[in-house]
Amino acid sequence: xxxxxxxxxxxxxxxxxxxxxxxxxQTVDDxxxxxxxxxxxxxxFENTTKAISDLVKTGDPRVSKILDALSAGDLYVAxxxxxxxxxxRDGSDYAATDALTGAKLDPVPxxxxxxxxxxxxxxxxxxxAIGGLTxxxxxxxxxxxxxxxxxxxxxxxxxxxxxxxxxxxxxxxVKALMQxxxxxxxxxxxxxDDVKIAAITEVSAGNSRAAxxxxxxxxxxxxxxxxxxxxAIDSINTKLAFWNAIQNxxxxxxxxxxxxxxxxxxxxxxxxxxVINMAHGEMVMIGAYTTFVVQQIIRTSAPGxxxxxxxxxxxxxxxxxxxxxxxIERGIIRFLYGRPLETLLATWGIxxxxxxAIRSWFGASNVQVGNPSWMAGSxxxxxLTLTWSRLWIIVFALSVFAILQLVLKKxxxxxxxxxxTQNRRMASSMGIRTPWVDALTFGLGSGIAGIxxxxxxxxxxxxxxxxxxxxIDSFMVVVFGGVGNLWGTLVGAMSLGIANKFLEPFAGAVLxxxxxxxxxxxFIQKRPRGLFALKGRAIEA
Amino acid sequence: MITQWFFTHVDRxxxxxxxxxxxxxxxxxxxxxxxxxxxxxxxxxxLVSLIGKYxxxxxxxxxxxxxxxxxxxxxxxxxxxFALGGYAMGMYLxxxxxxxxxxxxxxxxxxxxxxxxxxxxxxxxxxxxxWFAALMVVLVPGALAFGFGWLAFRSRVTGVYLSIIxxxxxxxxxLAFFRNDxxxxxxNGLTDFKDILGFNIQAGTTRSMLFAATALFLALAVFVSSxxxxxxxxxxxxxxxxxxxxxxxxxxxxxRYKLFVWTISAMMAGIAGALYVPQVGIIxxxxxxxxxxxxxxxxxxxxGRGTIIGPIIGAVLVNFxxxxxxxxxxxxxLFALGALxxxxxxxxxxxxxxxxxxxxxxxxDRAARKKDSAPPPVAAENVxxxxxxxxx
Numbered sequence: 001x002x003x004x005x006x007x008x009x010x011x012x013x014x015x016x017x018x019x020x021x022x023x024x025x026q027t028v029d030d031x032x033x034x035x036x037x038x039x040x041x042x043x044x045f046e047n048t049t050k051a052i053s054d055l056v057k058t059g060d061p062r063v064s065k066i067l068d069a070l071s072a073g074d075l076y077v078a079x080x081x082x083x084x085x086x087x088x089r090d091g092s093d094y095a096a097t098d099a100l101t102g103a104k105l106d107p108v109p110x111x112x113x114x115x116x117x118x119x120x121x122x123x124x125x126x127x128x129a130i131g132g133l134t135x136x137x138x139x140x141x142x143x144x145x146x147x148x149x150x151x152x153x154x155x156x157x158x159x160x161x162x163x164x165x166x167x168x169x170x171x172x173x174v175k176a177l178m179q180x181x182x183x184x185x186x187x188x189x190x191x192x193d194d195v196k197i198a199a200i201t202e203v204s205a206g207n208s209r210a211a212x213x214x215x216x217x218x219x220x221x222x223x224x225x226x227x228x229x230x231x232a233i234d235s236i237n238t239k240l241a242f243w244n245a246i247q248n249x250x251x252x253x254x255x256x257x258x259x260x261x262x263x264x265x266x267x268x269x270x271x272x273x274x275v276i277n278m279a280h281g282e283m284v285m286i287g288a289y290t291t292f293v294v295q296q297i298i299r300t301s302a303p304g305x306x307x308x309x310x311x312x313x314x315x316x317x318x319x320x321x322x323x324x325x326x327x328i329e330r331g332i333i334r335f336l337y338g339r340p341l342e343t344l345l346a347t348w349g350i351x352x353x354x355x356x357a358i359r360s361w362f363g364a365s366n367v368q369v370g371n372p373s374w375m376a377g378s379x380x381x382x383x384l385t386l387t388w389s390r391l392w393i394i395v396f397a398l399s400v401f402a403i404l405q406l407v408l409k410k411x412x413x414x415x416x417x418x419x420x421t422q423n424r425r426m427a428s429s430m431g432i433r434t435p436w437v438d439a440l441t442f443g444l445g446s447g448i449a450g451i452x453x454x455x456x457x458x459x460x461x462x463x464x465x466x467x468x469x470x471x472i473d474s475f476m477v478v479v480f481g482g483v484g485n486l487w488g489t490l491v492g493a494m495s496l497g498i499a500n501k502f503l504e505p506f507a508g509a510v511l512x513x514x515x516x517x518x519x520x521x522x523f524i525q526k527r528p529r530g531l532f533a534l535k536g537r538a539i540e541a
Numbered sequence: 542m543i544t545q546w547f548f549t550h551v552d553r554x555x556x557x558x559x560x561x562x563x564x565x566x567x568x569x570x571x572x573x574x575x576x577x578x579x580x581x582x583x584x585x586x587x588l589v590s591l592i593g594k595y596x597x598x599x600x601x602x603x604x605x606x607x608x609x610x611x612x613x614x615x616x617x618x619x620x621x622x623f624a625l626g627g628y629a630m631g632m633y634l635x636x637x638x639x640x641x642x643x644x645x646x647x648x649x650x651x652x653x654x655x656x657x658x659x660x661x662x663x664x665x666x667x668x669x670x671x672w673f674a675a676l677m678v679v680l681v682p683g684a685l686a687f688g689f690g691w692l693a694f695r696s697r698v699t700g701v702y703l704s705i706i707x708x709x710x711x712x713x714x715x716l717a718f719f720r721n722d723x724x725x726x727x728x729n730g731l732t733d734f735k736d737i738l739g740f741n742i743q744a745g746t747t748r749s750m751l752f753a754a755t756a757l758f759l760a761l762a763v764f765v766s767s768x769x770x771x772x773x774x775x776x777x778x779x780x781x782x783x784x785x786x787x788x789x790x791x792x793x794x795x796x797r798y799k800l801f802v803w804t805i806s807a808m809m810a811g812i813a814g815a816l817y818v819p820q821v822g823i824i825x826x827x828x829x830x831x832x833x834x835x836x837x838x839x840x841x842x843x844x845g846r847g848t849i850i851g852p853i854i855g856a857v858l859v860n861f862x863x864x865x866x867x868x869x870x871x872x873x874x875l876f877a878l879g880a881l882x883x884x885x886x887x888x889x890x891x892x893x894x895x896x897x898x899x900x901x902x903x904x905x906d907r908a909a910r911k912k913d914s915a916p917p918p919v920a921a922e923n924v925x926x927x928x929x930x931x932x933x
Contacts, residue, residue, distance in 0.1 A: 276701045335887055340701050341615040342886040345842060348835050349882020356875035472712050472831065475705045510716050517713040521689075521706050525696040 030100055037066060037084050037099055041077040041116050048116070049125060064130045066099050071126040075099065076113040087113060135165035135178070144174050150181040151210070156189030184214050197228045204232040211236055243383040248501045250381075254390045256497025257397030258459070261452035262470040263477035264404060264489050265445035271483035272421045272441040275333060276344045279351035280474065281467025282358075283325060283446040287317035287453020288462045289358060292367045307372040310454060317450035324354075325446025329439045337438075351467070359464040369457040389458055396455050400448065401490055407444075408486065417441055421483075476520050482530025491531060496520075551767040558850040559760045566756035570749030586745045590820050591864070593752040595857045596759050597817040602840040602852030603762045604809035609838070610846035611770055612802050613782035618707030619810050620834035621714050622682035624824065626811025628718075629681055631731035631824040632665060633674030634742070638735045651733070652726045662724045671738055678815040679808040686807030687800065694796035694803070699785065708831045715829035730825025737819050748820070755816045759853065762809050766849050769802065778802055839878070842885045845892025854893060 039051035052070075055063045069075045069086050076087040076094060085105055087094035093107035118126070134146040143165070150158050162182040169175040183202035186195055200218070203211045211232070218229035266280045277283075291313040298309050305312070328350055336343045371389065378387045408414035416437045419427040428434045453466070460466060473496070481492025496516060503512035548556060569584055569592070576583040601623050608614040635650045644654040648661055667673040689710060693703055721727035740747040769775050777798050780788045789795045818824045827833075837856075844855025859881070866874040889896060 270701075274701075276705065332883060332887065339886075339890075341609075341704065342890065344615070344701060344704060345835070345838060346883050346886040349839075349879040349886070352875045352879030352882065354879075356872065356879065359875075360872055472709060476709060479702060479705055510720060514713045514716050517709050517716075521709060521713075522692070524698055524702065524706055525692045528696050528698045528702065 033062070033100055038082065040066075040070060040075065041082060041084050045117075045119060045122055048118070048122060052122075052125060062100060067126045067130055069099070070116060070118060071123050073115055073118065075116045076108070077116055078108055078113050080112060084116070085113075135161055136168070140171055140174060143169070143171075144177060147174060147177040147181045151177070151184050154181075154184045154188035154214075156185050156191075159185050159189065180210075187214060187218065193224050196225045200225070200228045200232050204236055212240075240383070246382070247384050248505075249498060250384065250386065250390070252498030252501035253494060254394050254497070255500060256494035257394045258456065259470075259473055259477050259497055260397045260490060260493035261393075261400060261455055262449070263474035263481075263493055264401065264486065265448035265452070266474050267478045267481065267483060267486065267489040268404075268417075268448070269442055269445035270478055271485075272417050273333075273337075273438055274340055275442075276340065276347070276475075277442075277445070278344055278348040278471065279328065279354060280347075280445070280449055281469075281471035282351045282354040283321040283449035283467070284453040284456060284470060285358065285462075285464065285467040286324060286354065287321050287450030288369065288457035288460075288466055289362060289367070289453075290317040290320045290450065291454045291457040292362075292369050292462055295370055306370070307374065309370070310372055310375075310458070313454045314451055317454045318447040319450075321450025321453065322443040322447030325449075326439055326443040328446075329442035333442065334435060334438065355464045355467075362464070364464060366461045366463045369462050371458055375458055393455055393459065400451060401486065404448065405486055413437075413440060413444075476517065478530075479524060480520050480530060482527075482532040485532040488530055488532030550771050551764060552771070552849075555763055555767040555849050558763050558853065562756045562760035562763070566753040566760070569756075570753050573745060573749050586748050589745075589748050589752050593748070593755050593820045594817060595860050596752075596755045597813045597820065598837070598840065598860055599853040599856040600755070600759045600762055600813035600816070601810050601837050602844065602856040603759070603766055603849070604806040604813065605837055606841045606844075606846055606849070606852040607766050607769070607806045607809070608803055609841060610848065610852075611775065611782060612778045612799060613785070614799060614803060615701075615704045615838065616707045616803075616806075617704045617831060617834050617838065618709075618711035619806070619837055620831075621707075621711035621829055622686060622807040622810035623814035623817070623837075624711075624714070624718075624826075624828035625682045625685065626678045626814030627818040627824040627828060628725060628731070628814075629668075629674055629677040629811070630815035630818045631734075632668040632677075632725075633671060634734040634737060634819060635731050636665070636669040637737065638733065641735055642733070650726070650731070652729065653724070656721060665724065675815070678811050682807040682811035682814075683804050686804045690800045690803040694799045697796075708834070711829050711834055712831050715826055715831070718826035718829060726825070728826065730823060731818075732823040732825075734819065734822060742819055742822070751816065751820050755820070758812055758816060762812075763849055763853075765805070765809075769805070770849065774798065774801070836878070839882055839885065841892075843881065843889075843892055845894030848892070848894045851892050851894040858893075 033055075036051060036055050039054065040048055042048050042051060052067065055067070066075070066086075074086055074088065075084060076096070077084050084099050085094075085096040085108070086099050086102075087096050087108065089095075089110070090107065093109055094113055096105040096108050096113075097103065098105055134142050137143050137146070147162075147165075150162065159182060162178055162185065166175060166178050166182065169178060179202060183199035186199040187203065191199075200215065203214050215229045215233050215236070218225060219233060220226060221229065262281075262284055265283070266277060269275055269277050269280075291310065294313040294316055295306070295309045298305050298312070328347075332346055332350065333343055336346060375389045375392060378385050379391075380386075406414075408418060416427070416432045417440075419430070419432055420434055420437050420441075424434060427437075456466065456470070460469070477489060477492045477496055480496060481488030481490070499516055499519075500512055503515055506512070507515060551559065569589060572582055572584045573586060573589050578585075601619060604622075605616060605619045608616055638650065640647045642651040642654075644651050646654045649658060653661070668677070689707075693706065698706065717723055718725050718730075719728055725731070734742050736742050737747065737751075740750070770778070777788065777793055780791075780793070781795050781798055785795055814824075814828075836859075840856040840859050841852045842855070843859055844853065845851030859878075862877065863874065866877055885892065891898070
């Protein structure tokens, strides 16, 4: 136990030394420092203590090294001129270096030098001084790491130091961390019960997972401390479960957003034309490759615009995928109306051709699509750490959904599309040119897929097989949500995403997916036309 | 007597096909086994296995055509039944390895020893017996198809919806069979087979016998299909294909007819898979890939859906093309396959046999015209009026 503690103090000190060595804390010139170092060789311990505190006050980074040496008994004073030096036994001599500069000095015979004596009290003071040196450092990162180090070692010795540091700390985050560290140290000490219970409250207010680690050993302690610890553990577990659920929901929403992006175009074409577009995944893939090409162009011609590359890629991907979609519709699909199963096969053929075309053009391996700076990094939400890309994809998917709703509800094209969805023949009789609506719908659906590709290029590998990975999931969303109503797609995508994420911890990712697939197959029995089925005579042909 | 019974159930084309298949079943093994290798008529063993593989594909295509061509159910998941039959056969072959595996465990297949399993999972019991395995080859796909079909047809899931969920079915199985703890060898599947019914599986004679069995089963499938199609039940099926609602209003229990033919078809696919595995020497989860099932659909489409021998021609031709292209011009194969999908659906809705049929009617027309030089009849056929439908 004691050995452990010693060891931990040692590690602590080592840690501090490193920090000091790395940092550029204030330095004091040698002339002021030299007499202070000389004072360490005082004739009694009290003088030495005073010298130590004087040294610490200078805040010079070299001080901790000297104090270290003192504590380890490596500091000597020459009998002749009373100079203090760092010595190392070398035969009958000491290999000497200057305590301040580290410059090599002439070897001093062992008889001509005396070790500066330290006792345990002094050692403790030194350890405290070194710790304090960093806890009081001007560098906020240093203070933070000092507090974190104490939080790890939970050394009771550092409590008074922490108290001092807390009293002067201005940064709220570091202060909280110090208080945490102090509480952790208190729990590790033999303080009175009420102090410990206060510390338990303090600890459980902080990082929950770390707190669990601190409190679990106390759980079986007899008396009020054990009970308080148990209660705290319970409440932390509840909190963790709550945040875990939140995390599942958020992750599920972001997965659902991906599904929504991939499926929404499919839902439009399927809703309006009753056509399953098996090449839809390839439209997504082409959108992702468009992003790649846009970024390549930006990299070579205007590197400053790189952060805007996605914004530039969005319309480009819409136009490229949408254009290909219109060509496919005019060139192939319009000859197959009324034969949905054949359309399915023909579009599958198209998907093979597109895949192979991209593979021949860009190669079979992944291409690198960069993330702009605003997509990188993460932020904290309660106990969660979320990446910005996760958030952006949710925002993006919802905006695409909103824009599409506007197009469907507020534009002439949208009105015509809805009319054709509900009753093609009647719409045609009313003078709507259904072939054009079909072509534009197909173009719109493919264009949206292209936009989805821009988003997916940020979170997935961009390869010729990109679309294949999403196509079955997108189908499931459409089948689950029902056609002719985008809300169905939204609800379908989000509930599939969330269901997947909630099943994952129980069943693993793959089994979770299987369960979802089986559930959908069963669900189709109950609602053969999906959650939000269109009602009316025209639907059942 | 028997021939008369036979021909009441099989049309002329079907009869020819069956006769040809039986002849192949006899002649190819004979050529492989009896003729000297120098003879121009000698068929080397690798070719026997290759054609045997094509014929198992043809059997799968016949099964698929039975539901798609005659009942209008486009299954994008028939590969699942094929693979399940294959796995049942693979499990038998695995058990036959016995102590000859790498780990020399008398009971457990290698991959189980490797996974540190101590005893055989319950569903592996019985597969050391060939007849039990043979039963499972038809029962497992049949039961899955029955359960799935019962749910789907009863709630009137039709058209593309059905196609999509059959695809989801095979996709779910693909994911499941990839898992190591399913107990089917995970990623690697089942392989390293040693012998079947006591015969060395690598030997030329066994290969020839497997080939003969495949050809005979294919002949049997052609007969069973013809039998079903030419029966009254078959007429109802075609009615369901062309006007499902009308058949229902006429009082037929459409879902039962569909369920029957769907289950039969799945069993045929299972047999095809079981014949495929010993000839190829491996079964792994990639057989469940949705892409495989869709490829099987194109075999049927190329040959001619709604005909009994069209799928056989389609399967053999397309797979021959695949073997050739993937070896000679690997990057062109997907272009060719994709183009095949597009061209067949656009220009050859009845496949090669349909092309042949329209060519024959054209010839007959011309002959008739020459004969009485009457004004030409209006060519009313093959005009496809676009007939928009919402979601059927």
